[in-house]
Amino acid sequence: MVCDTPQTVVVAGGSLAGHTVVTELDRRGFTGEVVWVTGAEGVAPYSKPALSKEYMQEKVTLDTICLPPVPTDSIRLRRVDRAVCERLDPDADRVLVDGEWIPFDALFVCTGMRPRVPAEFAGLPGVHPLRTLADARAVRDRLAGRPRTVVIGAGLIGCETAASLRSLGLPVELVVQTGLPLEPLLGEELGRFCLDQHHTRGVTTRLSATVTALTPDGPGGAVTVDLDDGTSTTGDLVILGLGAVPALDWLQGAGLDLTDGLVCDAGLRTARGNVYAAGDIANWPHPLFGRRLRVEHWSNASAQARHAVGTWAADQEGGPHREFADIPYFWSDQYGLKYQMLGHARGHDEVRVDTAGPGGHPFVTYHREGRLVAAAGVNATRAVMGMRTAIQTGAGPGPLPAGTAPRRETA
Numbered sequence: 001m002v003c004d005t006p007q008t009v010v011v012a013g014g015s016l017a018g019h020t021v022v023t024e025l026d027r028r029g030f031t032g033e034v035v036w037v038t039g040a041e042g043v044a045p046y047s048k049p050a051l052s053k054e055y056m057q058e059k060v061t062l063d064t065i066c067l068p069p070v071p072t073d074s075i076r077l078r079r080v081d082r083a084v085c086e087r088l089d090p091d092a093d094r095v096l097v098d099g100e101w102i103p104f105d106a107l108f109v110c111t112g113m114r115p116r117v118p119a120e121f122a123g124l125p126g127v128h129p130l131r132t133l134a135d136a137r138a139v140r141d142r143l144a145g146r147p148r149t150v151v152i153g154a155g156l157i158g159c160e161t162a163a164s165l166r167s168l169g170l171p172v173e174l175v176v177q178t179g180l181p182l183e184p185l186l187g188e189e190l191g192r193f194c195l196d197q198h199h200t201r202g203v204t205t206r207l208s209a210t211v212t213a214l215t216p217d218g219p220g221g222a223v224t225v226d227l228d229d230g231t232s233t234t235g236d237l238v239i240l241g242l243g244a245v246p247a248l249d250w251l252q253g254a255g256l257d258l259t260d261g262l263v264c265d266a267g268l269r270t271a272r273g274n275v276y277a278a279g280d281i282a283n284w285p286h287p288l289f290g291r292r293l294r295v296e297h298w299s300n301a302s303a304q305a306r307h308a309v310g311t312w313a314a315d316q317e318g319g320p321h322r323e324f325a326d327i328p329y330f331w332s333d334q335y336g337l338k339y340q341m342l343g344h345a346r347g348h349d350e351v352r353v354d355t356a357g358p359g360g361h362p363f364v365t366y367h368r369e370g371r372l373v374a375a376a377g378v379n380a381t382r383a384v385m386g387m388r389t390a391i392q393t394g395a396g397p398g399p400l401p402a403g404t405a406p407r408r409e410t411a
């Protein structure tokens with residue numbers, strides 16, 4: 001049990017990281033008050049990954065993707081729903097919520113991301129980002145009309161949404177700003193594999209194209225999509241998969257470093273000693289990769305939340321901090337194929353490609369200065385996850401397996 005003295009802990013953010021912080025505080029036997037400010041959405045906490053996959057394909061309902069109720073065996077929980085933290089006082093330990101200043105002994109910042117929507121595209125009829133349940137519902141509500149859909153952006157969410165809508169038999173066009181879908185994340189080989197999958201399933205693609213204008217002036221509200229190569233296309237529905245930015249606005253002027261997320265130390269504590277961060281918003285120095293990371297993936301959010309509570313508990317007891325050294329991991333489901341990546345490939349100087357990896361799909365390892373830094377594959381869970389120890393220990397590339405082609409490159 002930690003903290004016998006009465007304390008108030010404020011948790012900002014009602015998604016995976018915030019939910020996990022509250023759960024972990026209770027699991028550790030914290031007996032103080034937890035004020036959980038869950039954000040503006042006003043729905044029970046839910047898991048986002050299904051939004052672009054099973055939920056979009058109407059294979060699951062909201063009940064299935066809701067996170068379990070948080071336990072309240074030891075904590076006194078005050079939930080503040082349909083509200084956001086508007087400001088963190090730079091001079092006192094308190095946050096402004098709905099006109100009320102709430103004092104805290106510790107604050108966990110788990111406010112995640114908001115979708116990147118260029119101002120000129122915001123609020124246009126027929127144009128939707130995809131970050132929240134409300135976004136996914138708004139898209140789903142349109143599907144019965146069998147819209148021609150243009151998906152702008154071929155990162156994880158753009159590719160998954162294109163795959164989901166195509167799986168429903170809808171005509172889909174995918175605008176790929178980079179050369180290949182998923183290429184910035186997974187590299188050339190898996191990017192090409194992903195492109196081939198979309199083409200095989202009947203998705204039309206526009207490669208190396210940037211959208212310059214969206215104009216909802218077509219018949220029935222159709223949106224004209226202008227591209228920087230001088231061409232244009234039309235969609236009844238346009239989905240923006242342009243990435244996301246950390247939800248930091250409320251922390252401006254609070255004396256925190258907000259350079260690409262909320263900057264914290266290796267234990268996930270910020271420079272304001274009683275403020276901690278977890279999830280998509282946290283920017284921390286990864287001890288293994290020797291650089292600061294900010295990871296926008298599901299398993300990172302829950303693991304960091306537990307870790308941040310551990311750091312807070314260590315602070316209560318005057319104990320040492322542990323560094324957060326989990327290896328980043330993500331998956332992506334498209335057309336029944338599971339893409340997975342373990343590790344952090346940025347900065348790699350060599351890739352090794354097994355063109356006939358598990359299941360006959362490409363399996364790729366990424367190396368930096370002779371160390372294995374990441375591995376990725378398709379329907380290859382065992383092979384990808386089996387690389388964990390080698391990444392942790394910084395194993396060298398080793399001998400080339402049959403069918404594997406090494407390539408020097410810089411990323």
Ligand SMILES: Cc1cc2nc3c(=O)[nH]c(=O)nc-3n(C[C@H](O)[C@H](O)[C@H](O)COP(=O)(O)OP(=O)(O)OC[C@H]3O[C@@H](n4cnc5c(N)ncnc54)[C@H](O)[C@@H]3O)c2cc1C
Pocket residue numbers: 012013014015016017018037038039040041047048049050051052083084085086110111112113114130131132157247250278279280281295296297298299301329330331332333
């Ligand atoms: C459509 C989609 C599909 C995804 N698929 C995958 C996948 O397949 N694999 C994978 O690894 N990851 C996936 N992810 C990423 C994963 O869902 C995120 O990493 C995870 O949700 C991060 O959780 P978080 O709690 O840090 O932030 P978020 O989920 O962004 O939650 C932030 C919370 O804070 C609230 N909030 C914002 N501002 C304030 C404020 N000022 N005060 C109080 N509350 C505030 C928000 O309302 C929200 O409740 C996907 C994400 C999306 C959107």
